[in-house]
Amino acid sequence: MPDVGAPELLAGVVLVALTFYVLFGGADFGGGVWDLLASGPRKAAQRALIADSIGPVWEANHVWLILVVVILFTCFPPAFARLSVTLHLPLTLMLVGIVARGSAFTFRSYDRQDDDVQRRWGLVFAVASVVTPVFLGICVGTIAMGHVPPAPSGTFVDAYVRPWLGAFQLGVGLLALALFAFLAAVYLTMEATDHALREDFRRRALVSGGVVFVASFGTLLLARTAAPLVWESLLRSAQAVPYQAVTAVAAITTLAALWLRRWRLARTAVALQVALIVAGWGLAQYPYLLPPTLTVRDAAAPAVTLRLVLVALAAGAVVLFPSLAYLFRIFKSTRTTAA
Amino acid sequence: MSDLFAARSQMAISLAFHIIFAIVGIGMPLLMVLAERRWLRTGDALYLELAKGWAKGTAIMFAVGAVSGTVLSFELGLLWPGFMELAGPIIGMPFSLEGFAFFVEAIFLGIYLYGWDRMPGPAHLVAGVLVALSGALSGIFVVIANAWMNTPTGFALVDGRPANIDPIAAMLNPAAVTQTLHMTLAAYASTGLAVAGIHAFFLRTKPGNAFHRRALGVALQLAIPAALLQPLSGDLSAKMLAKWQPAKLAAMEGHFETRASAPLVVGGWPDMERRETRWALEVPYALSFLAHGDPTAEVTGLDRIPRDQWPNVPVVHWSFQVMVGLGLCMALVALWALVTVLRRRDLAHDPRLLTALAAAAPMGFLATEAGWMVTEVGRQPWIIQGVLRTADAVTPMPGLVVPFTLFTVLYLLLAVAVTWLMYRQIIRSPEVQEWERRYAPALGAARA
Numbered sequence: 191m192p193d194v195g196a197p198e199l200l201a202g203v204v205l206v207a208l209t210f211y212v213l214f215g216g217a218d219f220g221g222g223v224w225d226l227l228a229s230g231p232r233k234a235a236q237r238a239l240i241a242d243s244i245g246p247v248w249e250a251n252h253v254w255l256i257l258v259v260v261i262l263f264t265c266f267p268p269a270f271a272r273l274s275v276t277l278h279l280p281l282t283l284m285l286v287g288i289v290a291r292g293s294a295f296t297f298r299s300y301d302r303q304d305d306d307v308q309r310r311w312g313l314v315f316a317v318a319s320v321v322t323p324v325f326l327g328i329c330v331g332t333i334a335m336g337h338v339p340p341a342p343s344g345t346f347v348d349a350y351v352r353p354w355l356g357a358f359q360l361g362v363g364l365l366a367l368a369l370f371a372f373l374a375a376v377y378l379t380m381e382a383t384d385h386a387l388r389e390d391f392r393r394r395a396l397v398s399g400g401v402v403f404v405a406s407f408g409t410l411l412l413a414r415t416a417a418p419l420v421w422e423s424l425l426r427s428a429q430a431v432p433y434q435a436v437t438a439v440a441a442i443t444t445l446a447a448l449w450l451r452r453w454r455l456a457r458t459a460v461a462l463q464v465a466l467i468v469a470g471w472g473l474a475q476y477p478y479l480l481p482p483t484l485t486v487r488d489a490a491a492p493a494v495t496l497r498l499v500l501v502a503l504a505a506g507a508v509v510l511f512p513s514l515a516y517l518f519r520i521f522k523s524t525r526t527t528a529a
Numbered sequence: 530m531s532d533l534f535a536a537r538s539q540m541a542i543s544l545a546f547h548i549i550f551a552i553v554g555i556g557m558p559l560l561m562v563l564a565e566r567r568w569l570r571t572g573d574a575l576y577l578e579l580a581k582g583w584a585k586g587t588a589i590m591f592a593v594g595a596v597s598g599t600v601l602s603f604e605l606g607l608l609w610p611g612f613m614e615l616a617g618p619i620i621g622m623p624f625s626l627e628g629f630a631f632f633v634e635a636i637f638l639g640i641y642l643y644g645w646d647r648m649p650g651p652a653h654l655v656a657g658v659l660v661a662l663s664g665a666l667s668g669i670f671v672v673i674a675n676a677w678m679n680t681p682t683g684f685a686l687v688d689g690r691p692a693n694i695d696p697i698a699a700m701l702n703p704a705a706v707t708q709t710l711h712m713t714l715a716a717y718a719s720t721g722l723a724v725a726g727i728h729a730f731f732l733r734t735k736p737g738n739a740f741h742r743r744a745l746g747v748a749l750q751l752a753i754p755a756a757l758l759q760p761l762s763g764d765l766s767a768k769m770l771a772k773w774q775p776a777k778l779a780a781m782e783g784h785f786e787t788r789a790s791a792p793l794v795v796g797g798w799p800d801m802e803r804r805e806t807r808w809a810l811e812v813p814y815a816l817s818f819l820a821h822g823d824p825t826a827e828v829t830g831l832d833r834i835p836r837d838q839w840p841n842v843p844v845v846h847w848s849f850q851v852m853v854g855l856g857l858c859m860a861l862v863a864l865w866a867l868v869t870v871l872r873r874r875d876l877a878h879d880p881r882l883l884t885a886l887a888a889a890a891p892m893g894f895l896a897t898e899a900g901w902m903v904t905e906v907g908r909q910p911w912i913i914q915g916v917l918r919t920a921d922a923v924t925p926m927p928g929l930v931v932p933f934t935l936f937t938v939l940y941l942l943l944a945v946a947v948t949w950l951m952y953r954q955i956i957r958s959p960e961v962q963e964w965e966r967r968y969a970p971a972l973g974a975a976r977a
Contacts, residue, residue, distance in 0.1 A: 246643040249595055249635040253628065259602050260628045263613050264621020271614040274606030278926050285603055286939060289596040293943055296592035300585060300950055342925055350926055491618030492694050499625055506629035513636045520640060520647050 196500060197490035200265045201479065203503060204258055205472040209465050211254035213373065216366075216464075218248045220374025222291060222319020223367070224394060225312060235387055237312065240374075243381045245299065246521045250514065252292070265499055266489040268340075269479045273329075276338045280325045280354050287322030290314055320367065327366030331359035331409075334417040334471060336481040358416035361409040368405045369464055372398040376444065376460040380453050381522075392448055395456070399445050406467070419481050423474040433473075437466040533920055535929035536608045539936055541905070543601055545898055546940045550594030552897060555668050555713070556720025556751065557587040558638075558661035563747050565654050575743050578959055581645070583724075587660075588642050589950055593943060595635065600936070608929075611922035612912050615691060619684050620677045622696040627670035634663040668716060669709045676704035679904065680773045681913050707762070707769045708904075714759045715900065719893025721752025722859055725866075726890025727955060729876075729883040736877040739963045745876060745886075749866055756863035759856055764819065771820035774914060775829035776838060777907035780845040782816055783809065787830040791816040796850060799842040804832070806846070840909045848902035855896035862889045 221240040228236045263270040274281070291314075298311035332338060332354040342349035375395035382388040413421040424430055440463035447456035477485045490496060530538075561583040568576035602624075606613045637659040644653060677683075683699030684691040725748035728741040735741070770778040778784070783799045783806030784791060793816040797809025814824035821828070831839055862885050869876055876882060912919040 246639040249592065250632065250639055252595065252599070253632045253635050256599060256602055256631060257628045259606075260621065260624045263606060263617040264625055265618075267614045267617035267621075270606050270617065271610035274603070274610045274613070275924055275926065278607050278924065278932075281603055281607060282932050282935070285600050286935065288599055289939060289943070292592050292596040293946070296589055297946055297950060300589055300954070302953075346927060491621075494694055495618040495621065495696055498622055498696050502622065502625050502629075506626075506632075510629060510632055513633055517636045517640055520644055 196493060196496035197265070197486045199500060200261060200490075200496055201472075201476075201486045204261050204266075205469060207254050207257045207261065208472075209468045211251070211258065212366075212369070212464060212468050213461055214247070214251035215254055216323065216370040217373040217377050218244045218251055219291070219319045219323050220370035220372070221378070222295075222316050223371040224374055224378070224391075226316035226320060227394075230390065232387055232390055235384075236390060239378060239382055239387060241295075241299070243378065244295065247517060248292070248295065250517060252288075261499065261503075265491050265496055266479060266486075267491055269484055269489045272338050272340060272480060272484070273333070275342055276350065276353050277329050277332060279350055280328045280332075284322055284325035284329070287318045287325065291318035291322060294318065323366045323370045324360075324363035327363035328354050328359045330366070330471065331356075331362030331417075333480060334362070334413070334420045334475065335359065336417070336419065336478075336483075338480045340483065356416070358409065358412040361405065361412050365402070365405040365409050368398060368401045369467070372402045373460060373464055376448065376456050379448070380457050388453075392451070395448050396445065399441075399448070403441070419478070420471065420474045423476075424470060433466070433470060437463060437470065440466060530930045530933075532927055532929045533923050535933045536923050537919065539929065539933040540604060540608055542933070542937050542940060543597065543604055544901060544905070546944070547594065547597040547601055548897060548901060549894055550590050550597060551668060551671075552716035552894075553590040553720050553723075554587070554594045554634075555661075555664045555716040557583055557590060557724075558657060558664050559717070559751055560720070560724060560747060561587060561641075562654065562657040562661050563750060564743075565657060567743075567747065569650055569654060573743075575740055575959070575961065576747075578740065579744055579747065582954065582958070584642055585954055586951060587638070589947060589954075591634075591638055593947055595631075597940075597943075598631075607932075608924055609912065609919075609922045610924050612917060615917060615922075616678075616913065619681075619691060619694050619696060619699045620674050623670040623673040623700055627667050630663045630666040630670060634660055634667060637663070665713060665716075668712060672709045672712045673700055673702075673705045675904070676708040677702045678913050679708070679777075679908055680704040680769075681916055686916065703773050704769055707766045711759070711762045711766050711900075714755050714762050715893065715897050717751050717755035718759050718859060718863075719897055721748050721750075721755055722862070722886070722893050723890045724748040725752050726887045729886035730890070731958065732877045733880055733883045733887065735960075736875075737963045738958075739961045740959045742877050742963060744958075749863075749870070749876075753863045753867050756856075756859045757867070760860050763853070763856065767819050768822070771828065774908070776831065776834045777840065777845070777904075778820065779829060779831045779834065780840045780842045780907055781849040781903055782828075783842065783846040784816060784828060785831045787827065787833050789817065789827045790814050790825045791820075791828040791830075793819065794846075797846075799846050801842060838910060840907050845903055845907045848899045848906065852896045852899040852903060855892045855899070859889055859892050859896070862886060 221244050225237050225240050228234075228240075230236075259270075262273075294311045294314035298308055298315060301307050301311060335353075335356075335358060337353035339353075372395065375391050375398050378391040379388050379395060382391060410421070410424070413424070424434070440459050443459040444456055444463055447453075447459055475481055477487065479486050479489045561580045564576050564583060565580040567573065568580060637656045640648075640656045641653065641660055644656065648656075677699050680703040681699070682702045683695040683697070685693045725745055728744040728748065731738060731741045732745060767778065770781075783794045783797060785799075785804045785806070790813070792811040792813045794806050795810040795812065797806040799806045816828050817826040818824045820826065831842070862882075865882055865885065866876065869879060869882055908914055910918050910920065912922045
């Protein structure tokens with residue numbers, strides 16, 4: 191059992207916040223993917239459902255990412271500084287995507303309802319929703335590979351491009367995209383109020399679930415040579431086998447529940463499956479924040495800062511979770527009872 | 530363009546863009562809540578119309594503010610990793626608190642915007658109040674962090690590394706109170722006068738429009754007190770600067786030579802060769818009085834500051850002149866409106882006042898931008914006053930002109946889109962004549 195102190199707790203909070211970002215914010219990006227891929231006779235209805243589901247909640251869901259960044263630079267400043275330097279380019283591109291996605295979504299809601307105006311903003315929203323998760327995944331892949339050095343060295347390409355440009359990082363990027371789309375499709379089967387629309391998203395969920403399976407397996411294979419540390423702990427440590435077994439059960443449950451049209455079970459199972467994948471990556475890296483050199487302990491800010499942030503987080507959680515529960519109760523409960 | 534200058538320019542563009550959305554995001558929720566409360570009290574449907582219209586404006590501005598704020602939180606590291614590594618543990622605390630305030634704001638704005646027919650009226654109003662409150666708190670927390678960069682406290686430097694860190698003392702830094710007060714009032718005065726000015730513009734030709742009349746009334750409720758208090762808060766800031774950032778104050782005032790009974794230098798051009806501000810209007814004793822409350826007190830000039838630690842004096846001096854000039858104009862217009870109201874005259878039938886209000890509409894935003902130029906350029910060459918130079922904090926990545934150009938283009942496009950959308954929201958205001966409401970209330974209500 192590792193020694194758990196304030197640094198470990200806060201690293202855990204970062205991981206939990208990131209998992210929430212994926213489960214909620216990630217699904218909003220996934221909605222954008224299905225907006226781009228909307229097709230068939232119910233094309234417009236699909237887009238309307240996606241917009242209705244995202245509208246009230248996407249800004250709140252987005253704040254999880256801010257929380258990750260803020261805790262990272264307050265509690266693990268060297269890690270934040272290194273990430274910002276080496277990952278300058280993919281982070282910048284991700285930011286452009288975040289700005290374009292959020293603005294275009296809002297502009298579409300408040301601009302003229304003509305088809306051409308709506309399509310123009312809709313296209314920006316949808317393309318940005320596809321691009322942003324890929325860059326987020328690329329950043330995660332780069333960290334897992336241990337490609338974030340204490341200081342940049344060599345040519346511009348060596349220092350600022352090569353660390354994040356590779357098959358494994360791109361694989362993680364595509365996996366992130368597939369996961370977000372999968373989450374969104376499963377959630378949308380619950381959001382839909384009419385049968386035909388629900389079936390549309392059931393099909394999409396089953397297909398994207400298959401893509402997630404292939405992408406996870408592919409990235410795992412690539413990890414063997416690209417990210418040996420993560421590979422080792424994901425597959426060969428003592429806890430690995432039960433952990434992977436639980437994840438596999440969650441994945442199979444999701445697909446089976448979708449097949450049997452048990453929508454609520456599918457939603458719970460997919461959230462568990464995705465949370466286990468994200469947490470699995472984080473736990474596999476432990477004790478490293480940035481492998482292979484920077485551990486959680488080494489990166490931690492002085493104890494007084496960590497203590498205060500923990501107090502602030504506890505106080506904040508008391509305000510935050512009831513508020514979030516209220517938000518989701520207002521906008522998600524009517525549909526749930528209908529389903 | 531050097532990498533340092535590109536990084537500074539990118540930060541400046543990002544802040545200049547975000548700050549408009551940030552202050553509107555602080556001010557607008559208060560306006561929409563004031564309008565909704567009047568609707569609940571009076572039952573006048575036009576106030577509901579007003580609250581809904583302002584909520585739409587808030588939604589557009591908040592969304593762009595949220596994403597441009599995200600960019601800033603990353604840019605702190607992308608552009609200034611050296612700064613964040615040193616400052617993070619000391620001043621990360623207010624950023625964490627801001628994270629929660631922002632969370633609450635985003636949650637209840639979602640509830641407010643989409644929850645009109647999903648919850649009882651009072652609960653909806655409370656959601657709006659929480660948006661207004663957490664919006665103001667978010668701004669206050671971020672400005673506390675900026676105040677710390679101006680007057681860093683709560684740590685000791687041992688061999689260039691921070692020691693004895695006390696994040697609470699850092700939050701309670703000397704500039705925190707004056708700066709947050711000044712910024713919050715700026716947000717209310719700017720937004721309030723901008724909204725008042727827009728509706729005043731329409732009232733010039735249609736003084737009987739009941740919608741614009743109500744809008745002007747609510748907006749002035751916010752704008753008048755804020756614009757009148759702002760010069761007083763500016764005075765507190767000047768006294769704080771005199772004590773803690775004499776170099777910034779000297780640059781603002783174009784004050785080169787340390788002397789007692791210093792005059793206030795208005796306008797003019799700071800001549801860096803001759804070390805004097807030429808062609809300026811001088812008000813005897815005024816600077817000593819404003820800086821220290823004593824007309825004969827000594828005011829530190831730039832001559833006491835090593836030359837390599839001077840900010841860009843002409844930029845700081847002129848930004849300050851612009852800010853103060855605009856702020857005084859706003860206070861005068863607010864006073865004029867207040868007197869008109871107190872004398873029970875009808876604002877909408879005073880064309881000269883309406884013209885003045887319309888002219889004041891953009892002033893708050895311009896003054897806010899100028900004020901940020903003063904505080905940020907005035908701190909240079911330091912990123913943390915007296916502790917870390919901006920040049921030593923910049924990222925080692927070369928080619929920073931590229932991201933600078935990228936964000937400049939992106940923000941220009943967004944600015945055009947937002948301006949167009951807000952224009953569309955504004956011109957769709959309802960046309961309801963006051964007489965229709967007075968003599969045929971049912972007709973007015975039906976139209977609303």
